[in-house]
Amino acid sequence: MLSTTITQILANSSLTVDEKVEKITGELHSYPDKGIAESIEFIMNTDDANAASYPANYLALLPNLQKEKRKVVENILDSKPYLMSAITNLVKQLPDDVIERLIDDYFKDSSSSDLYNVIFEAASFFPEKLHTHAPRIEHKYIKELILPGGPDSWVDDLVNEYLKNKSPEYLKQLAGLRTDKALDALLTLAPRVPEEDLAQLYAYIESSGVFPNTRLASVYFQSYRGYVVSRGESPHHMGGSFPHPVPKCLVTNTPANRILTLDVSQVDLEIESAYNPSFFWYESDYSPDCLYVRFTEDGLQGIATPMTDGEVGTGLIPGELALKLEAYPLKYGRGGSAVPGYSNHQVGGYPSLMRFERFPRCAVCGKGMRFLVSIDSGMTPFGRLGFDGILYGFWCDDCAVSCTYRQSDDFD
Ligand SMILES: [Zn+2]
Incomplete structure (x- = not known):
């Protein structure tokens, strides 16, 4: 087995998970190349997703390295899909074409729990790439993640639902979109929102980009x-x-x-x-x-x-x-x-x-x-x-x- 530093630290059963993370990070970062080569080599040569997550999470802390991060993730996609959960924290740094491939793989087998973590990250950081897949998404939480920038038809649907039953849940979803149309809808609904929900509505409006009283930018x-x-x-x-x-x-x-x-x-x-x-x-x-x-x-x-x-x-x-x-x-x-x-x-x-x-x-x-x-x-x-x-x-x-x-x- 290669990669002696990571292997040795992971084998030390007297360390907690947090201690292993700290030790691996400290050791790798002290190398002249910041431990990048060793991290990649370890991930390429292990079959253990938990072990691979340590160097993968370390790589995610470093800026740039687009080529290296792509290489690690494509290697896993091509030949070791059972390691997918290890690269969860790298997803936000991947180029568009790799994200699209991850999304396609997810919809081929959306029951895979390894891919759930990955799609969760893709939905958090690339919400617009999942908009066309929205009708096929069943997880409530992922539906919430893909709201930013959503189409105007979603705004109309949410406004109608809100007017039907006044559940503040629909206001919260409108706050997730942040488009001009969604922001206008929140401002327009304000006079019809019951007194006890107004503070929450104002918080939603502020998070959507303006202060409700002055209409000045909040971000x-x-x-x-x-x-x-x-x-x-x-x-x-x-x-x-x-x-x-x-x-x-x-x-x-x-x-x-x-x-x-x-x-x-x-x-x-x-x-x-x-x-x-x-x-x-x-x-x-x-x-x-x-x-x-x-x-x-x-x-x-x-x-x-x-x-x-x-x-x-x-x-x-x-x-x-x-x-x-x-x-x-x-x-x-x-x-x-x-x-x-x-x-x-x-x-x-x-x-x-x-x-x-x-x-x-x-x-x-x-x-x-x-x-x-x-x-x-x-x-x-x-x-x-x-x-x-x-x-x-x-x-x-x-x-x-x-x-x-x-x-x-x-x-x-
Ligand atoms: Zn001031």
Whole structure:
């Protein structure tokens, strides 16, 4: 058997699954080629889907490598279909023709549970490729995933269903589409929605791209996905030091970590502020719902939070790192509810929320804040991120105020 590092770590029965993931990631990433050759060789030479998932998940953390990722997946499709579940996390990075092949295979045998995971990912990241297959899709959850960008006839059907029985479920599905037609339908239905469902309706409208009262944009339309990389590889810094005092916990004094600073000169987003938005977070038993800071000529001003003397936390981001961005043509965003822990980082576009909730209001001007970034939890090539759930960053460009907001499993 080849691939001694991965084989040895997997054979060590004293390690938990999480420890194996961390050890394999650390070892592979320390190689001059970042362990890419060993990862591919291992996947090509194993017949064990569980074992293959370790190097495949590692490859999914690395940006680019389109040729290598395609090679691994095509090899499995051609000769080892029983390994399909191992490449689930690579699906979002595959080229169109491979995705189309995966979808065709699924509809040849939609009972295969190995392919269920793969089609779930394809539906999440390439919803439009499944629209023509919609009548054949039986899984309720996959139906929800393929809503983004759906045809106008779906909007008409959902509006009619809603008017018939007033089930808020149809409003939620309309919120999944995010087309102009779906957004108009939500706005038009508002006067007919019962009082108790209005807050939820407004959350759906905000997630579809506008604030219901002002009709101003609630999102940025260009969208990028992010990969955690070393500091030198991208201008969008994560972790490490920060030149100003940062928020801290009122009770435990735990200093916040700089989660991300977005270098707006390097992205195509309509931000006019002279400041680069930064987002902060700390973990304590008293973690807030939202952390607001305002950028001023004198540095950072905390809003409803005490600030440190200059100390910055370092426990949540494993090193002085950065977020490499890749323009990503997911025009109508992802459908369904986000599941945290899969390193799906995003800048711009529609937020993929764990639960629909209204967007935060600016603590200075009171206007709705636009969704700008989301940083998922889970692994990076440098180790695990130290927080749970997903951090969502919102921005008021007029006031140069950022808000970091967290959703996690243990909320409800
Ligand atoms: Zn404001």
